[in-house]
Amino acid sequence: MPHSRFPEQLPDPASQLPESDIPSAVEGTPNPVPNSPSVAFARSAEPDPIESDALSRAQAGDNHAFSQLYSLHKRRIYSLCLRMLGNVAEAEDLTQEAFLQLYRKIGTFRGDSAFSTWLHRLAINVVLMHLRKKGLAVISLDEAMEPAVEERAGRSFGAADLTLTGAIDRMALEHAIDKLPAGYRLIFVLHDIEGYEHNEIASMLDCSIGNSKSQLHKARLKLRDALRVYPRQEAQQ
């Protein structure tokens, strides 16, 4: 019997992230981030001695060491911001904000989780805070999206011309993700790219687990639609 290849079946990494270490996604409210993250981001579990050394020195106030930490993590944090926001200028601003937050809070990192995991969660919270300030209600995104979503999903009943299996072009996928509506992109990035579980996403976004599952499913359906169109668009260019 074939096994599903959905990432939901991956085991949870055992990393722990103390709640007190990370900024709340909403200022003045309890930190909504769960303390058992399963972060695909931190796939390389071995501590990096260069990072450990830079971290210790940065915590002691060494600014050069802090710049080393920036160099080590800038790509991941910037890419995360870019994927969550889909906008270069905002991604730059929030990468800056994430590292500023890091500067302010680096002394509170206690090493209960991998530093990269902790920093990653910090950056996600910075992005979520930004989105909330912008008025994006991440909970009621269903209503914010075009009403045709459900109909588009239903179209698959008669869609015999698909079959993406084994043939997804990386660029096409990146492009399709960029084009997703903000709420779908957020949940897709958090779950399918960054490796968070639905219960973690629900806690981060303050929505139900069912809502997270439903929105992820719709995001994948939209990507499927987009990826089926993409090769034809490319061929016409």
Add this chain to the structure above:
Amino acid sequence: MTTDSNNSSCAKFQAQLPELIGSGEIASAHSHIQSCELCRALLADLETIAQAARQLFPVEEPPDDLWEHIESAIKNERGSGETG
């Protein structure tokens, strides 16, 4: 009539899909999948998308001057902390 019936069972199955997939159940083992080529293809596509997404590691490089902005903001913050 048969088509309507098929569509109805497809609709029913697809309505269950978010929960089936999200709860980690083996959706491909569902009885409907065994008999429905369209839903089998749909499931395969969704699995392929999820798999492909997991391969998307960060590759984007921030602009070179971003560190200068961060450094400047840190200096400002430190300065205002000292004077305040």
